[in-house]
Amino acid sequence: MTEDSARRVEEEILSLLRxxxxxxxxxxxxxxxxxxxxLDHLHNEKGLSLNDIAKLIGNKTSGYTSWLCRQLGVRAxxxxxxxxxxxxxxxRKYERKPFDxxxxxxxxxxxxxxxxxxxxxxxxxxxxxxxxxxxxxxxxLFRSLFEPYGHVYQFPRYKKDTQTYEWNxxxxxxxxxxxxxxxxxxxxxxxxxxxxxxxSYLSGFLDAEGSILVTRSTRGKxxxxxxYFNEYRPILEWIEREATKFGLGVSLRLNKPIxxxxxxxxxxxxxxxxxxxxxxxxxxYGFLRRLTPRHQEKQARRELALWAEGKVEYREVEAExxxxxRRIKEEVAxxxxxxxxxxxxxxxxxxxxxxxxx
Numbered sequence: 001m002t003e004d005s006a007r008r009v010e011e012e013i014l015s016l017l018r019x020x021x022x023x024x025x026x027x028x029x030x031x032x033x034x035x036x037x038x039l040d041h042l043h044n045e046k047g048l049s050l051n052d053i054a055k056l057i058g059n060k061t062s063g064y065t066s067w068l069c070r071q072l073g074v075r076a077x078x079x080x081x082x083x084x085x086x087x088x089x090x091x092r093k094y095e096r097k098p099f100d101x102x103x104x105x106x107x108x109x110x111x112x113x114x115x116x117x118x119x120x121x122x123x124x125x126x127x128x129x130x131x132x133x134x135x136x137x138x139x140x141l142f143r144s145l146f147e148p149y150g151h152v153y154q155f156p157r158y159k160k161d162t163q164t165y166e167w168n169x170x171x172x173x174x175x176x177x178x179x180x181x182x183x184x185x186x187x188x189x190x191x192x193x194x195x196x197x198x199x200s201y202l203s204g205f206l207d208a209e210g211s212i213l214v215t216r217s218t219r220g221k222x223x224x225x226x227x228y229f230n231e232y233r234p235i236l237e238w239i240e241r242e243a244t245k246f247g248l249g250v251s252l253r254l255n256k257p258i259x260x261x262x263x264x265x266x267x268x269x270x271x272x273x274x275x276x277x278x279x280x281x282x283x284x285y286g287f288l289r290r291l292t293p294r295h296q297e298k299q300a301r302r303e304l305a306l307w308a309e310g311k312v313e314y315r316e317v318e319a320e321x322x323x324x325x326r327r328i329k330e331e332v333a334x335x336x337x338x339x340x341x342x343x344x345x346x347x348x349x350x351x352x353x354x355x356x357x358x
Contacts, residue, residue, distance in 0.1 A: 009034065010038055024068065024072070036072040040075070096150045096174040104196050107196075112204035114183075114208070115204070115205045115207070116131050117129055122172070126175065129171050130170030131169060131170075132168045135297065135335065137296040141295045142169045158347070165343055203291045209229045209230055211298070212288070213227060217314070226278040226284070228276045231273055240252050247283045249278070251276070254273075255273045301324070304324055
């Protein structure tokens, strides 16, 4: 087929797809095969995304073109494959700037990465960083950290195992961010070279997989914990040793053993999940002052804990503690709802599989 004839077929099929009330099932086999070949050529040979094809049609969405490809047997490229190919071939041009932060910034990012980020090298000269979350403040943190260096993509996703919605954020960065590919053991020695790096790493890890808790003792007194969570126990054991050097009390324990289901989701864990709690009657406030969280929720929890200094009875701070918890819960619920609404604009509503064991 010549280029001109291919172009005519393409326009013929696009014109057909613009037909109001078009029924794919009603097409004759020859016309259906021509439509399938055209879509396969546009998507898998020319590299157009499903959204790009929808724009060519003019009155459709990527959800429709995704459904259409499934009906006709056209292999739709995974979102990530299509997006990365587009960036690599420079069809979408976003400038990537080199990392220009301090050693403390680097240590903070390593703590954040080891707690909650995924980093990889999709091709030479580029570093991909991503995370999925239900917390709006985590998305805001991700953007504040990486938007100065590259374009941040954000899209909703549906988790089939838990039947819930969340947000995924990701960015393609300059090769200078390759330090994020290092595991904890590879950078532990460098982090330990200065106390400033240690505290920055602990702050990043706190933003990723930690919390500051103001709660009540059995006698109604104020108790403050800095908690860290992770599947990789050696990181928590290292934090345990560092916290001890700061004169703090520590308690490392198993939070979720293998096989125990997550509350509300009935999922079985393939790995143990550990919790390290840091506490102290005298030194916890000094430790909190030296931490530098950048996650706005963790900052709010830290400010609340520091505000409690000098107070003894939990009833003196209970109203503020309850208010903060409620505000965080409401923000997360609204963010999850927005993820669901945004996802369903371009995707069919997921079907809930029946439980065959019931």
